[in-house]
Amino acid sequence: MMTNLFTTFDPLTNIFNMPLNWLSIMIGLSIIPLNFWLIPNRINILFNKISLSLFKEFKMLMKLDNLNGNSIIFISLFFYIFYNNFLGLMPYIFTATSHMAFTFTLSLTIWLTLMIFGWLNNYTHMMAHLIPNGTPLILTWFMVLIETTSNLIRPGTLAIRLMANLMAGHLLLTLLSEMNNKVNMMLMMMVIFTQVMLLILEASVSIIQAYVFFILTTLYSTEIN
Structure with missing residues (x-):
């Protein structure tokens, strides 16, 4: 019996207190390195098709013609978050996301990397981005304050969006499972049927949230170029 609803998210599995x-x-x-040693199968084909679709999205947002290192990084980030989201739906597997x-560690690392690179290499562009085109002169200081604040809260909004959407579904599944007794x-x-529907919804949420994280980080990277 749970003493607290949120104890379902506590890291309790341990061996020798580790x-x-x-x-x-x-x-x-x-799992990923095994793909390089296996004959191409349906899973590899699906993986390649998803990667190609994500690259088309990345190319459209970044206005690129060819593959570059940034696209590989962000596509790998999508698959990494998706794996963690989806594996968290399996029994007895801890949902890290x-x-x-x-x-927050993931989003803060990406945001800091983009900010440091942008301010060191495109200082003029980063300063100009704080004041949108057509802003009246009397409102420039106010727009700088708003743009700076919105920029500083980006890692927090990225982290909370991913964490809250996954935690909400897990809490609903936990509450419904407590009702069965x-x-x-x-x-x-009826409760079991609802749980199955919620599980299907959570599977789609795990994909959507990974995609949203991928799109938002890509959009943030466009501002430093």
Whole structure:
């Protein structure tokens, strides 16, 4: 019996008092290298098609003609977040992306990298970006304040968006599972059906949130060029 609803997100799995839940973030990475040693199969074909579709989105946003290193980084980021989101739906696997410790570290690292690169290499462009075109002279200081604030909260909004969407679905599934011990057979069947529908919804949310993270980080990277 849970003492608190949020204990479902606590890293409790351990051996010799060593927490092992965070090792779940390595499961997806351990699967990827096997693709380089296997004869191309349907999974590899699907992986390549998804990568090509993501590159088309990246090329459209960045206005590129050829593949470059940035697209590989952001496409790999999409698959990494998707693996963690999707594996979290499996029984007894810790969902790292439902914790701010993981999502905020990831978003802050990307944001700091983009900001440092932009201010060191495109200082004039970054300064000009603080004042949109057509802003009246009397409002320039106010626009600089707004743009600076919106820029500073980006890592937090990225982290909270990913964490909150995944945690909400997991909490609903946990609440419904607690009801199974307190209802009759008919209501139990309805609860189970609702859980299956929520599980399908969570599978789609795991893909959508990885895609949203990919698109937003790509859009942020366009501002430093």
